[in-house]
Amino acid sequence: MLATVAAVAGVVVRGLHKGFGPITALAGVDLEVQPGTVHGLLGPNGAGKTTLLRALLGLVRLDAGRIDVEGVVAGFVEVPGAYPYLTGRQNLEFLAALDDDPGDVSEALDLVGLMDRADTKVSGWSLGMRQRLGIAAALLRRPDVLVLDEPANGLDPQAARSLRQLIAGLTADGLTVLLCSHDLAEVDALCEDITVLLAGRVAWTGTVSELRARPGRSVLTTSDDVLARQLRPRAMAATDDADGGLVVLGDTAAVDAYVLTLAQHGVAVRSLRQESLPLEEAFLELTR
Ligand code: ATP
Numbered sequence: 001m002l003a004t005v006a007a008v009a010g011v012v013v014r015g016l017h018k019g020f021g022p023i024t025a026l027a028g029v030d031l032e033v034q035p036g037t038v039h040g041l042l043g044p045n046g047a048g049k050t051t052l053l054r055a056l057l058g059l060v061r062l063d064a065g066r067i068d069v070e071g072v073v074a075g076f077v078e079v080p081g082a083y084p085y086l087t088g089r090q091n092l093e094f095l096a097a098l099d100d101d102p103g104d105v106s107e108a109l110d111l112v113g114l115m116d117r118a119d120t121k122v123s124g125w126s127l128g129m130r131q132r133l134g135i136a137a138a139l140l141r142r143p144d145v146l147v148l149d150e151p152a153n154g155l156d157p158q159a160a161r162s163l164r165q166l167i168a169g170l171t172a173d174g175l176t177v178l179l180c181s182h183d184l185a186e187v188d189a190l191c192e193d194i195t196v197l198l199a200g201r202v203a204w205t206g207t208v209s210e211l212r213a214r215p216g217r218s219v220l221t222t223s224d225d226v227l228a229r230q231l232r233p234r235a236m237a238a239t240d241d242a243d244g245g246l247v248v249l250g251d252t253a254a255v256d257a258y259v260l261t262l263a264q265h266g267v268a269v270r271s272l273r274q275e276s277l278p279l280e281e282a283f284l285e286l287t288r
Contacts, residue, residue, distance in 0.1 A: 010035040010176060011056065011073075011145055016065035018051055025051040027200035029065070033145070033178055033193070038171050040191035040208075041180040044287050047197040049180045053077050053147050056178065071144025075178075078149055080134020084123035088114055088133050091122060095137050108136040112166060128159035135166065145176045152186055164190055184279045196286050204286050211282045217275045218255050219245040223268040231261055245273075 011033035018026040025048045033039040041049050054060045056073050082091045089105060096102035109118045112132040122130065131151050138146055151167070152160040160183075167190055171177055181187050187194065188208060195205040204211070219241055222228040228246055236254060238247040248258055252274075259269055275281075 010070065011039075011178065012068040013052075013056075014066050014068075016052065016055060016067070017063040018048075018055065018060060019063055024200050026055070026062075026065075029197070029200070029202055031195055031202070031205070033176055035176050036171060036174050037192045038167060038177040038179055038190045040187040040194040041178060041197065042182075042184075042187060042194060042283060043197035043203070046199075047287075048200040049197055050077050050149060052197070053149055053178065053180055056145070056147050069145055072141055073145040073147060074138040074141040074143035075145075075147030076134045076138060076149060077147070079153075080130060080137065082122045082130060082133055082137075085121060087119050087121055088125070088129075088136075089118040091133065092136060092140060096140055099141060101142070103140045103142050105140065108139045111139060112136045113162070126159070128155045128163065131155065131163060132166070139170075143175065145178065146170065147178050149180045150182065151179070152181070152183055160186065184283060188279050196283065198287050208279070211279060213251075214282050214285070215250050215254070216252075217281065218248050218250070219273045219275065220248065220259075220269055221245055221271045222262060223270065224266075227265060228262055228267050231265060231267070232258065 011031065013029060013031040016026045016029040029048070029052060041052065043049050051060060053075070054077055055062055056067060057075060057077065059077070083094070086094065088109065092105045092108060096105055109115050112135050114129060114132055114136065117125065117129060122133065135151070152163050155163060164186060167177060167179070179190065191208055193205070193207055194211055196203045217238065220228070221244065225244065225246055232246070232248060236248045236250045236258065238249045240247050248255060255274065259272065262269055
């Protein structure tokens with residue numbers, strides 16, 4: 001199997017700096033990707049994600065910092081390129097001819113599920129098929145680390161799901177994947193760990209479950225909202241709901257303590273809705 005690697009490899013990035021003239025794309029980024037896992041790279045537009053992936057692929061000259069990877073890194077940024085007037089197989093054969101020790105073209109095509117269309121011209125291929133061809137091209141390099149920039153961009157739900165299954169299968173075979181995505185459902189489904197970039201810096205890094213466990217949002221209605229608002233700890237305050245609900249931010253223990261304080265001051269809690277903080281909420285909170 002092409003995706004089976006001799007030894008699993010991780011990625012360690014330290015103090016990465018990259019500027020483009022007056023623009024600072026990376027301002028001291030540290031990152032660790034555990035071997036054999038899918039690590040999600042998130043962040044708003046212009047946060048520096050693609051520049052970081054380019055750096056890992058050796059496509060940009062860094063101003064400072066170092067990247068340690070055990071093994072070969074391969075992948076694509078933005079959209080994978082292919083010659084439209086060649087067939088999928090011809091595209092891969094062309095790439096394989098440039099490599100000293102390429103993987104097997106048929107095996108790569110098979111692995112990404114493109115065998116049945118391999119000998120047709122890429123000009124007639126769907127976006128999902130081109131994304132798969134991009135992954136096949138990366139796998140031809142026998143990578144230990146696969147870098148994918150928005151691989152499901154523009155795919156229909158069915159194609160996106162099948163791409164997810166492909167990526168999950170590759171990591172099961174030992175590949176390490178760094179996945180840049182704006183699709184939080186995709187990140188949730190695939191990634192163990194996440195790094196959130198904001199303006200060229202790491203705003204947060206940790207596991208998906210840690211991100212989900214960040215202080216949640218609860219909405220209360222009370223018998224005396226004015227007093228309840230005064231009693232609400234400053235650290236728990238948030239913009240109240242337009243329909244009059246009092247919003248508090250905090251974990252369960254903090255919300256319990258607040259409710260008890262209200263009771264001690266004679267304020268009755270009439271309703272309490274504890275909204276779990278989905279990944280999207282956490283992401284918006286971090287990048288606000
Ligand atoms: P997006 O989600 O929109 O793809 P991103 O997080 O991938 O954004 P980057 O593409 O890494 O962000 O860009 C980070 C910053 O660096 C942006 O301000 C961008 O305009 C700038 N930048 C990136 N590449 C270049 C370049 N080749 N020349 C000049 N500026 C660049």
